[in-house]
Amino acid sequence: MNGAGMQLVDVAIGYPGRRRSPALVLAENLGATARPGRLTTLLGPNGSGKSTLLRTICGLQPPLSGRVMIDGVDGTEITPAQLAKSVAVVLTERVDAGFLSVREIVSLGRTPHLGVSARMTAADYAVVDWALEVTGTTALADRLGGELSDGQRQRVMTARALAQQPRLLVLDEPTSFLDVPSRVELLDLLSRLAREQDLAVLVSTHELELALRLADDVWLLPGPAGPEQPGSLIVGAPGQVASEIGAAFDRGRLRFDPQTLQFTVADHGGTDRIG
Numbered sequence: 318m319n320g321a322g323m324q325l326v327d328v329a330i331g332y333p334g335r336r337r338s339p340a341l342v343l344a345e346n347l348g349a350t351a352r353p354g355r356l357t358t359l360l361g362p363n364g365s366g367k368s369t370l371l372r373t374i375c376g377l378q379p380p381l382s383g384r385v386m387i388d389g390v391d392g393t394e395i396t397p398a399q400l401a402k403s404v405a406v407v408l409t410e411r412v413d414a415g416f417l418s419v420r421e422i423v424s425l426g427r428t429p430h431l432g433v434s435a436r437m438t439a440a441d442y443a444v445v446d447w448a449l450e451v452t453g454t455t456a457l458a459d460r461l462g463g464e465l466s467d468g469q470r471q472r473v474m475t476a477r478a479l480a481q482q483p484r485l486l487v488l489d490e491p492t493s494f495l496d497v498p499s500r501v502e503l504l505d506l507l508s509r510l511a512r513e514q515d516l517a518v519l520v521s522t523h524e525l526e527l528a529l530r531l532a533d534d535v536w537l538l539p540g541p542a543g544p545e546q547p548g549s550l551i552v553g554a555p556g557q558v559a560s561e562i563g564a565a566f567d568r569g570r571l572r573f574d575p576q577t578l579q580f581t582v583a584d585h586g587g588t589d590r591i592g
């Protein structure tokens with residue numbers, strides 16, 4: 318990313334009002350940078366606006382105000398074709414690619430890089446092989462997309478995004494369908510890829526403990542404080558934001574302990590660890 322990464326400059330996120338519904342401003346005054354070579358995790362309670370923020374960053378919906386800068390250039394000034402070369406996104410929505418093989422799905426990631434002939438070259442095939450290999454999906458290459466488990470599909474969609482050779486990789490809750498070892502593996506893989514490929518990786522997750530252990534930087538979206546009170550974004554190294562994370566996720570008798578990175582439930586006679 319030429320060292321600049323992706324920068325939010327005084328951004329507000331949400332949804333403009335329509336005839337019967339007023340505008341929904343989820344968070345405002347957002348300022349943060351996702352840097353190349355670093356894994357940034359985006360945390361926040363359900364409904365706080367994580368998916369909305371990621372969609373805004375990828376240009377899938379406009380910010381209500383402010384600017385999203387990619388490599389120092391305002392996202393609104395970048396053509397969709399240029400954006401597809403530098404930003405890859407893996408969203409939570411199911412992708413209907415049931416009749417394509419895994420290799421074909423991953424090859425779709427090369428689309429922004431193909432010339433006018435739209436033909437894959439040997440170099441493109443090599444990138445596809447690399448993406449399959451690093452995501453551990455080479456053995457699935459000839460399977461159909463429709464035959465995959467949720468966890469396998471998640472890896473394949475990550476491979477497709479990597480085949481795009483982006484400078485910014487954005488993933489929305491990639492761990493949600495994975496078993497515990499696979500969650501650790503995926504976040505560890507993303508952390509490694511960030512470093513080895515000098516890639517800016519921004520990933521939203523509900524895995525607080527893993528996110529705090531593996532992330533280089535943490536973005537916390539606590540969510541709106543009330544109906545007319547948009548939230549903001551808290552940014553820092555994992556150790557710096559752990560107590561704010563605790564406050565954002567505390568609910569009733571449930572407490573997130575920033576020291577142990579575990580949830581505990583306060584009982585009448587004491588606390589029980591549950592995380």
Ligand SMILES: Nc1ncnc2c1ncn2[C@@H]1O[C@H](COP(=O)(O)OP(=O)(O)OP(=O)(O)O)[C@@H](O)[C@H]1O
Nearest residue numbers: 332341343361362363364365366367368369370490
């Ligand atoms: N298209 C839309 N129009 C209006 N409001 C929306 C739209 N999409 C989402 N919202 C609202 O925006 C808020 C934030 O939603 P979002 O999906 O960004 O949260 P999230 O942090 O990703 O949640 P979760 O952790 O549950 O996935 C929610 O109140 C949601 O109802």
